[in-house]
Amino acid sequence: MTDAARPVPNAAEGLFLGQSSDPGIGRAEHLLWHRANRHGVIAGATGTGKTVTLQIMAQGFSDRGVPVFCADVKGDLSGISQVGTPSDKLLARAAGMGLTLEPRAAPTVFWDLYGQKGHPVRATVSEIGPLLLARMLDLNDVQEGVLSVVFHVADQEGLLLLDLQDLRAMLVHVAENAARIGREVGHVAPASIAAIQRALLQLEQDGGDAFFGEPALRLTDMIRTGLDGRGQVNVLDSTRLMNSPRLYGAFLLWLISELFEQLPEIGDPEQPRLVFFFDEAHLLFRDAPKPLLEKVEQVVRLIRSKGVGIYFVTQNPADIPDSVLAQLGNRIQHALRAYTPADQRGLRAASDSFRVNPAFDTAEAIQALGTGEALVSVLDEKGAPTIVQRTLIRPPDSRLGPATDPERAAVMAASPVRGVYDAVIDRESAEEMLAARQAEVQAQATDAPTPPAPKGRAAPSRREAPPPRAPRRSTRQSPLEALTKSVLRTAGSTLTRELLRGVLGGLKRR
Known part of the structure; x- marks a missing residue:
């Protein structure tokens, strides 16, 4: 099919992903808006174009008026906040798809758990x-x-x-x-x-x-639509957060759980209320206990009725448990490399998850894909997966590559949440309450009244220690002491008798 005969992408149909490259087909591949909340997966080896696919999807949802949340693991996704400058190669690719690029930035808000490259994100321990x-x-x-x-x-x-x-x-x-x-x-x-x-x-x-405390994140500050009708793109800077993979995975799962608990049921909307991209998704499931896996499966299965679409971004779909993978109807598979037996098993599992296209072998096509190409299968009008197509992914309207630090600072200065989360609030909580209890107990022990002393005996002062008692002397007599006492008793008796005799004799003579 010639370029002139290719159908022009129509945004009303859905999010334009790219152009099918199969001979004789050349159709535009769209992700239908009313099927976007049925979740999906973006997979592929490092350097095959997953981040660019995530970027064009995030900006496409934003243009439609759908707020987006995505994690920026390498820092490249921050370019979505800047106007794109497409190269001649990208312009030629767009022309071949019948697409006219309109370089523009997406309305972006940067977040960071550490408060360094974005607004601080906090949650309480209880939450x-x-x-x-x-x-x-x-x-x-x-x-x-x-x-x-x-x-x-x-x-x-x-x-x-x-x-x-x-x-x-x-x-x-x-x-x-x-x-x-x-x-x-x-x-x-x-x-x-x-x-x-x-x-x-x-x-x-x-x-x-730094993540625990107040003010805690309010979901309404993420689910925003601007005056121009475009949805807010929330970019979580995760370049440092990736050094703590368990914290990263637990935080994103908490955020999904909060969305599930707070948003009301709306059934199947014409378009999602929010789209959530979970990059490096394998970190959530690695060594995860069974209760955690069950919670993830429950949230993924039920949150679509809240109007939220979740898209897992990972290297291999095999990184995602089958119970969760079965809920992901929209699939974009970039190239995989099978060097080891484990890689080959993952490749086979990835190819078997697609609806077969008789025009090519899916497993061989996955290995032969070039950068910016992907196998695409999305849900059709009836909710069934389409036949997998080898697709050339469209170029983005925003910048390919990261934003500079001054550009990031300018975006944060114009943010609608500037100043809301910057200062930490430390109100009375368990630490202060327990310290107050301890102080009260000590005060009561100090001020407790002294019990009355028995009559005739003075009560010792509580604050002054009683004087020390003199040591008791031994009652045992040494031999010298016994002899001395005996001599003194004998002399005393003799002297007493002599005195009595003298007195009595004098009385008789009178």
């Missing part, structure tokens, strides 16, 4: 909950159970868990009252308390303490 926090801290089952006890005691005693200092204070409180708490909810081992405290120290050293 995270014991399950995800145990995942962050890499706790075993016993330690996770003790952590659940800590949360239970905090709820029962009305103690707010906002930051890690509150959690540390609660751990000390539970350890000091382990006997009483153990009778109510089960044994609390001191070794488990110590292990949790060590894990918290490691999390703090990784910078994770």
Whole structure:
């Protein structure tokens, strides 16, 4: 089919992904708007074009009025905030698709858990909950159970868990009252308390303490549409966060869970309310316990009725559990390289997940794809997957490559949430409440009245120590002392008798 005969992409049909490169077909590949909340996966080896595909999808949803959240792992995605300058090669590719590029930036808000390359993102310890926090801290089952006890005691005693200092204070409180708490909810081992405290120290050293606290993130600040009708693109800078993969995975899962809990049911909308891109998705599922996997599967299965579409971005679809992968109807597969037996099994699994195209062998096509090419299969009008097509991905309207630091600073200065999350709020919570309790107990012990002393005996002063008693002398007599006393008694008796005789004799003579 000649270029003139190629159909011009129509935005009303859906998000234009690219042009099919199969001989004799040459059709435009669209992701239908009303099927976009059925989730999807973008897979492929490093350097095959996954980030560019994510960028054109994020900007396409934004142009449609759909807010977007995506993680920027390498820093390249920040270019979506800048006007693109397409090269001659990209212009030629667009012309071959019947596409006219309109270089423009997407309305972008930068976020960063550490508050360095974006607005700070915070959540309270209570919002995270014991399950995800145990995942962050890499706790075993016993330690996770003790952590659940800590949360239970905090709820029962009305103690707010906002930051890690509150959690540390609660751990000390539970350890000091382990006997009483153990009778109510089960044994609390001191070794488990110590292990949790060590894990918290490691999390703090990784910078994770900056994530916990207030003001906590409000989802309404992410789900925004501008006056021009375009959706806000929220870019989470994850270049540093990737050094703590468990924190990264747990945070994104918490964000998805919050969306699931707070957004109302709307059924199947004409277009999504929000689209969520989960980059490096394998970090969420690696060594994940069964309860966590079950929670992910539940959220993915049910959140589409809230109008939220989730797209996992990873190197190989085999990184995603089958129970979750079965929920992902829209699939874009970039090139894979099969060098090892494990790679070959992953390649075969990826190819088997597509609806077969008789024009080519899917497994061979995946290995032969060039940069910027992908195998695309999306859901059709009836909700069934389309036959897989080898597709040339369209070029983006925004910049290919990262934004500079001054450009990022300018975007943040014009942000609608500038100044909202910058300053930390430290209100009274578990740490302060427990300290006040301890101070009150000590004050009561100091001011307690002294019991009355028995009659005839002076009560010793409470603040002044009684004078020390003289040491008791031994009652045993030495031989010399006994002889001396005997001589003195004998002499005394003789002297007494002589005196009496003299007195009595004088009386008789008178």
